[in-house]
Amino acid sequence: MTSTNIILEGRDLQKTYRLGNVEVPVLKGASINIKDGEWVAVLGSSGSGKSTLLHLLGDLDRPDENKGSVHYRGEDLKSLSHGRRNAYRNRDVGFVFQFYHLLPELTVLENATLPGFVAWQGSRHVTEDGMERLKAFGLGHRLNHRPRELSGGERQRVAIARALINRPSVLLADEPTGNLDEQTGEQILDLLAAEHQRGLAIVMVTHDHSIADRADRVVELHHGVLADN
Amino acid sequence: MYQLLLTNRYLTSRVIPLLAVAAVALCVALVIVVVSVMTGFLDMVKESGRTLMGDVVVGYPVAGIPYYEDLMTAIEAKPNAAVATAAIDTWGILRMPYPDGNAKETEAVQIWGIEPGRFNEVTGFEDNLHWQTTPEETRRWLIQDAVTRIAIDLAGTLTSDQKINILEEFAESGTTVREDLIAESETMSTEEWSRRLRTLGRFPSILEHVLSTEQMAMIHAEEPRLDDDGLVLEDGVNLSRGGRPAIVPGIHVSQGNSRTSEGDYAIARDGYWWMPRYEGVLTTIPIDSGGGMTEPESVILPFANEFSSGIFLIDEKRVLVPLATAQELTHLDEALLVDEDDPTRIIGKDPARATMILVRANEGTTPDELLVEVEAAYEDFLNTLDRNDPQHVPIPTPGINPGLYMQTWEQHQASFIGPVEKERELMRVLFSIVYIVCAALVLAIFWSIVHEKTRDIGILRSIGASRRGIIGIFLLYGLVVGVLGALLGLLLGWLIVSNINLIHDGMGDPPIVLGIFLLSIGVLLAGWSLSRIRHERMLPSVLGCMISLPLLLLGGVITWAASYDAGFVMWDPKVYYFSVIPNSVDFMSAFVTMIGAVVFSLLGALIPAVKAADTDPVDALRYE
Numbered sequence: 001m002t003s004t005n006i007i008l009e010g011r012d013l014q015k016t017y018r019l020g021n022v023e024v025p026v027l028k029g030a031s032i033n034i035k036d037g038e039w040v041a042v043l044g045s046s047g048s049g050k051s052t053l054l055h056l057l058g059d060l061d062r063p064d065e066n067k068g069s070v071h072y073r074g075e076d077l078k079s080l081s082h083g084r085r086n087a088y089r090n091r092d093v094g095f096v097f098q099f100y101h102l103l104p105e106l107t108v109l110e111n112a113t114l115p116g117f118v119a120w121q122g123s124r125h126v127t128e129d130g131m132e133r134l135k136a137f138g139l140g141h142r143l144n145h146r147p148r149e150l151s152g153g154e155r156q157r158v159a160i161a162r163a164l165i166n167r168p169s170v171l172l173a174d175e176p177t178g179n180l181d182e183q184t185g186e187q188i189l190d191l192l193a194a195e196h197q198r199g200l201a202i203v204m205v206t207h208d209h210s211i212a213d214r215a216d217r218v219v220e221l222h223h224g225v226l227a228d229n
Numbered sequence: 230m231y232q233l234l235l236t237n238r239y240l241t242s243r244v245i246p247l248l249a250v251a252a253v254a255l256c257v258a259l260v261i262v263v264v265s266v267m268t269g270f271l272d273m274v275k276e277s278g279r280t281l282m283g284d285v286v287v288g289y290p291v292a293g294i295p296y297y298e299d300l301m302t303a304i305e306a307k308p309n310a311a312v313a314t315a316a317i318d319t320w321g322i323l324r325m326p327y328p329d330g331n332a333k334e335t336e337a338v339q340i341w342g343i344e345p346g347r348f349n350e351v352t353g354f355e356d357n358l359h360w361q362t363t364p365e366e367t368r369r370w371l372i373q374d375a376v377t378r379i380a381i382d383l384a385g386t387l388t389s390d391q392k393i394n395i396l397e398e399f400a401e402s403g404t405t406v407r408e409d410l411i412a413e414s415e416t417m418s419t420e421e422w423s424r425r426l427r428t429l430g431r432f433p434s435i436l437e438h439v440l441s442t443e444q445m446a447m448i449h450a451e452e453p454r455l456d457d458d459g460l461v462l463e464d465g466v467n468l469s470r471g472g473r474p475a476i477v478p479g480i481h482v483s484q485g486n487s488r489t490s491e492g493d494y495a496i497a498r499d500g501y502w503w504m505p506r507y508e509g510v511l512t513t514i515p516i517d518s519g520g521g522m523t524e525p526e527s528v529i530l531p532f533a534n535e536f537s538s539g540i541f542l543i544d545e546k547r548v549l550v551p552l553a554t555a556q557e558l559t560h561l562d563e564a565l566l567v568d569e570d571d572p573t574r575i576i577g578k579d580p581a582r583a584t585m586i587l588v589r590a591n592e593g594t595t596p597d598e599l600l601v602e603v604e605a606a607y608e609d610f611l612n613t614l615d616r617n618d619p620q621h622v623p624i625p626t627p628g629i630n631p632g633l634y635m636q637t638w639e640q641h642q643a644s645f646i647g648p649v650e651k652e653r654e655l656m657r658v659l660f661s662i663v664y665i666v667c668a669a670l671v672l673a674i675f676w677s678i679v680h681e682k683t684r685d686i687g688i689l690r691s692i693g694a695s696r697r698g699i700i701g702i703f704l705l706y707g708l709v710v711g712v713l714g715a716l717l718g719l720l721l722g723w724l725i726v727s728n729i730n731l732i733h734d735g736m737g738d739p740p741i742v743l744g745i746f747l748l749s750i751g752v753l754l755a756g757w758s759l760s761r762i763r764h765e766r767m768l769p770s771v772l773g774c775m776i777s778l779p780l781l782l783l784g785g786v787i788t789w790a791a792s793y794d795a796g797f798v799m800w801d802p803k804v805y806y807f808s809v810i811p812n813s814v815d816f817m818s819a820f821v822t823m824i825g826a827v828v829f830s831l832l833g834a835l836i837p838a839v840k841a842a843d844t845d846p847v848d849a850l851r852y853e
Contacts, residue, residue: 060691061847082695090693101688101850105238115692117231162692 007073007201008034008057008093008170014067015052026052028224029068034170034203039196041215042205048221050205051174057203058093058172059085090119094163098175100155102147102162108134109143112161119166126165133161137191153184160191164200171195173204177211189214231694232702236709239682245674246710249830252670253714254721256663257826261722263660264818266729267653269811274649277539278642283314283351283587284596285603286641289625289633290318291516293561293582296614296624300586303610307602309594314351315583317342317555319513323478323548326507327485336482339546340513342555345468351589354549358465359480359494359535362458366500369433374506375452376430380423386444387422389414394439395425454505461505465534474551475533476509479544483535494537504532511550515560526558539809540645556581579622596637604635657818664829667714671707671833679703679837679844686841687849696842703841707834711827718826719819729810741791747784751777 015027026049034040044050055061057070059077070077072092077085089095094115102111109130116126134143137157147155156176163171173192177185193214196202204215212218219226240246287300294300301313323338349355363371376383387395392414393407400410429436437445454460464470465477480486485502486494496503512527530550537544556562561582568574590599607627614621625633639646679686686699725732735743758773 055847058691060850061845086693086695088693089691095691097850101684101691103235103685103688105242106234110234114231114689117234118689118692118694118698120230 005035006033007036008203009071010053010057010068011071012068013053013056013063013070015049015056015061015063025224027056027063027068030221030224030226031068032057032203032219032226034201036169037196037199037201038217039192039202039204039215041212041218042203042221042226043207043209043212043218044205044221045207049224050207050221053221053226054172054174054203054205057170058095059089060095087119090115091166092168093170093172094166094168096156096159096163096171096173096176098178100147100152100159100179102155102158104147107144107146108139108150108158111147111158113165115162115166130161130165133164134158137161151184152180153187156180156184156188157191160188160195164195168200170201170203173202175206176204177208178206185211231689232698232705235685235702236706239678239706240709243678245678246706249671249674249710250714250717252674253667253711253826253830254717256667256670257715257718257822258721258725259663260660260822261719261814261819262725262729263656264653264822265722265726265813265815266811267649267656268815268818269813271646271649271653273539273811274645275639275642277543278645279638280352280354280357281538281540281543282638282641284590284594285588285599285635285637287586287588287603287607287633287635288318288584289630290584291520292518292625292632293317293559293584294586294625294633295580295582295622296610297581297583297586299613300607300610303613304586304588304603304606306609307606309591309599309602310606311589311591312347312350313586313588314344314347315552316344316348316585316587317552317559317561318584319555319559321511321513321558323476323482324510324512325483326504326509327483327502334484337546338478338482338511338548340511340555340558341547341549342552342558343468343549344552345466348549348587349466351587354536355462355466357536357538358462358477359537360461360465360505363454363461364496364500364503366496367503367506368455368500369431370500370503370506371452371455372433372436372448373430375448375455376436377427379447379451380426380430381419383426383440383444383447384419384422386447388441391439391441392417392422395422395429398429398435398439399425461534464505465536468533468549468551470505470531470533473531474554476511476530476548476550477534477536478504478509478532478548479546480535480537481541481545482548486535504535507532511548511558513558515558517560523560526560528554528558530554542645552583556583596639600635600637607635661825664825667826668829668833671710671830672836675703675707675834675837676840678706679841682841683844683849686844687846690844690846691850699842699844700838703834703838704831707831707838708827710834711830714830715823715826719814719823722819723814726814727812729812733810738794739787739791741788744784744787744789744791747780748788749784751780751784754780 010030010032013027013030014025016023016025018024030049030053032040032042032053042050042053052061056063056068059070062078063069072088077088080088103114106114109127112134113126113130116130131140131143134140134157137160139154139157139161142150142154142158147158150158156179160171160176171192176192177188180188189211192202192204202215204212205221206212217228219228287294287304297315301315304310304313317340319340319342321338321340323336325334325336327334389411393410396410396414397405429439436448440448449455464475468477469475480494483502483504485497485504487497489495508529508531510527510529512525514525515523517523536549538547550558553562561584563581564579565575566577566579568576588599588603590596604627611624611626614624627633627635634641689699689702754773754777758770758777761770761773764770
C-alpha cells in the first residue's frame with residue numbers, strides 16, 4: 001500500500017513484441033503514477049509504445065513475464081482473479097480509442113450503455129443514466145441512430161459516454177482526437193476537461209504537444225522509458 | 230443480457246445467419262418429410278394388414294381344418310375373443326370380361342372364400358369396398374344392360390304409335406313419309422323390334438322420349454341398382470348379386486380401373502368397364518387329400534363390388550368369394566365318404582373345411598393377449614373331439630402338423646411389415662447424417678461471422694466482457710439459429726408432408742400454367758439482368774441471371790411435360806404398394822429431429838465461440 005492518493009501505477013513495465021524471428025522491445029521499463037483526479041498526458045512519437053502502455057494500464061494486455069506490474073489502488077492486477085480483472089476493465093477504468101470502436105449493429109444509446117449491461121446492472125437505471133449523459137453530450141436527438149450515421153466527433157462523444165457509464169475512476173484515452181479535425185478535437189478535449197473537473201483521472205496518450213498541454217502533467221515516452229517533461 | 234441484445238442484432242442485421250437458419254430448416258424439413266412418410270407408410274401397411282386380417286389368424290393351408298365351426302365356437306367362448314370367421318385361401322385363374330369379343334384376358338388371383346357377414350364383423354371390410362354407391366357414369370351402361378336383357382318383353386308392350394316413333398328415330402330426317410313408316414311397322418316381327426330396342430338402349434335420352442313410364446319402370450325393375458344407390462355396397466358386403474353368389478376383386482385386379490392424378494379411380498371408357506356390370510369365370514385346381522392334383526373346377530360369378538385395401542400387392546391379386554363357393558372350388562366342402570371297393574356304400578361323411586380362422590379381439594385386448602387365448606381354445610377344440618370315433622377325420626395338431634399356424638396379424642404380415650420397419654430405421658440412420666451437415670454449416674457460417682466480428686469481440690473484452698460472456702454470445706446465437714431453423718423446418722416439413730399427394734400429383738400431371746408462369750418470370754428476370762450488365766454493379770445482374778436460369782429450366786421442363794403428358798411419377802403404386810402417399814407428420818420423430826438440429830447447431834457454434842473467446846483484444850483493436 002503505497003501513497004493513498006496514487007490510484008493507478010505502472011512499475012517498470014517491459015513489453016516485447018515478436019515480428020517473425022526478431023524481438024522488438026517496445027517498453028523497456030516504463031514507470032508511471034497517476035494520482036486520483038489527475039490528468040496525465042503521455043507524449044510520444046508514432047510507434048513509441050504509447051498505446052501499449054495504455055493497454056497494459058487498462059489490463060487489455062499484460063507486461064512480459066515478471067517484467068513489471070500494474071497496480072490499481074495498491075493492488076497488483078496480476079494477483080486478481082479473472083472475474084475481478086474483467087470487473088476492473090468494466091468498472092474501474094474506461095477506454096476511449098482513436099477510432100471510436102463502436103459496435104456498428106447497436107444504436108447510439110445501446111453502445112453507450114453496453115458496459116452497464118455487461119456488468120449486469122438494472123437495465124432501466126443504466127438506460128436512464130446513458131440517456132442523461134448522451135443528452136449532456138449534445139446527442140439527445142441521436143439516441144436511436146446507428147454509429148455510421150454520425151460524424152466523427154459525435155462518435156467519439158458516444159465512445160466517451162460509453163467509457164463513463166459505469167463511473168470509472170480512471171479514463172484511458174488513446175489519441176482521442178487523432179482522427180478529428182482541430183475544432184472537433186477541441187470540443188472533445190473540452191468535454192474531457194469538464195469530466196476532469198468533476199474528479200475523473202485521465203491518462204491520455206498523444207503525439208501532439210498542443211493537445212498534451214491541456215493536461216495537468218505531461219510525461220514523455222522515449223525509447224521505451226518514461227520521463228517527466 | 231447483452232448477449233441477447235447482440236444475438237438479436239447480429240441475427241436481424243445480416244444475411245449470413247439467415248442462411249444458417251435456412252440451412253438448418255432445410256435439414257430438419259428433409260428428415261421430417263422422410264421419416265414421416267416412412268412412418269406413415271409403415272402405419273398404413275400395418276393398418277391395412279389389420280383390416281384384412283382381424284387380430285389373430287389360425288391357419289392350415291391347402292388341406293384345411295375340419296370341424297372348423299367347433300373351433301370357432303371354442304374360440305368365441307374365450308372372454309377376449311369378439312368374433313371369429315372361417316375362410317379359405319387358395320389360388321386360381323379369373324377370366325375377365327374384357328376385351329369385347331371372345332378372346333378374354335385372364336388374371337392369376339389369390340382367392341379368399343369368406344363368410345360375408347362375419348368377415349365384415351372381424352375385419353370391417355365394408356369400409357374397404359370401393360363402390361360405396363353406383364357411380365354416375367355407369368348409369369347409361371346399366372340401362373343398356375337392362376334393355377338388352379328384357380328387350381323381347383319390352384318389344385311386346387310397344388304400341389303402334391311408339392313403333393312409328395322408333396322408326397322415325399332410325400330414319401334419316403325428312404326422307405320418309407309417315408304412311409310408309411306405318412306400313413313398315415306392320416311388317417316387323419317382335420324379334421326385329423327387340424333388336425331396335427337394344428340399339429336404342431345406348432341412347433337413354435331417346436329411350437326415355439320413346440317409351441312410356443310403365444315401360445321405363447320395367448327397365449328400372451330389371452336393374453335395381455339404378456334406383457337404389459346403396460345396393461352395390463350391400464351386394465359387396467353380402468358377396469351376392471341378384472340372389473347369386475358373387476365375386477369382389479381387389480381394385481387393381483381389373484385393368485378397367487386406373488388411378489387418376491387425384492388419387493381416385495377412373496373407369497375405362499366412361500364407366501363401360503365397370504366390373505359390377507359383368508360376370509367372370511373363376512377356375513381353380515383342387516388338391517386331393519393325398520396332396521395331388523385333380524380336375525380343374527370352374528364357376529361363373531357376377532362381380533358385386535371391388536375393394537381397395539391400401540396394399541397394392543393385395544389389391545392387384547386378391548378376390549373375395551363366398552366361403553361355400555370357395556369350398557366347392559377347392560373340394561373342401563362336405564362330402565360323403567364311400568367304400569373304395571363298392572362306391573355305392575357310404576361309409577361316412579368328410580366334413581367341410583376352412584384353411585383359415587380369423588379372429589377379432591374385444592376392445593382393449595391386444596393381439597398378443599388374444600393369441601394366448603386362441604392357442605388355449607385350439608387345445609379345447611382338440612380335446613372335445615373324440616379321437617377314437619372312427620367317424621372323425623384327423624385334425625391338424627400343433628407339434629404334428631408343421632403347416633398349422635396361429636399368429637397375430639403382425640406376425641402373419643411380417644413379410645410386409647418387417648422390411649418397411651427396417652427401411653424406416655435405415656432411412657432414419659442415413660438421414661441422421663444431415664445433423665453433421667447442419668453442424669458443419671453452422672460451424673462454417675459462424676466461423677466467418679466470428680472472423681468478421683473480431684473487432685467487436687475486442688471492444689467487448691475492453692469494456693469488461695468475460696471470455697465466458699463472449700462464448701455465451703455465440704452459443705446463444707447458435708441456439709437461436711438452431712431453434713429458429715428447427716421451427717421453420719417443422720413448418721416446412723409439415724407443409725410438404727400434408728400436401729405431398731398434391732405435390733406428387735402435380736409432378737405426375739404438371740399444370741401448364743405454372744410452367745408458363747415460371748418461364749415468363751425467368752424471361753423477365755433474365756431480360757432485366759442482361760439490360761443491367763453494363764451498369765456499375767455486376768452482382769445484381771449476375772445473381773439475376775443465376776436465378777433466372779433454373780426458373781427457365783424448370784418452367785421449360787414443366788411446360789414441355791404438361792404439353793406432352795410426360796409427368797414424373799415418383800410413387801408409382803405399382804412399385805410402392807400403397808395408393809396414397811402418407812401425409813401426416815410423425816410429431817414424435819419430428820420433435821427428436823428438432824432437438825437433434827438444435828444440439829448440433831450448438832455443437833457447430835461451440836468451436837467458433839471458443840475461437841472468439843480466445844481472441845486477443847489488443848490484436849482485435851489494433852487495426853481499423
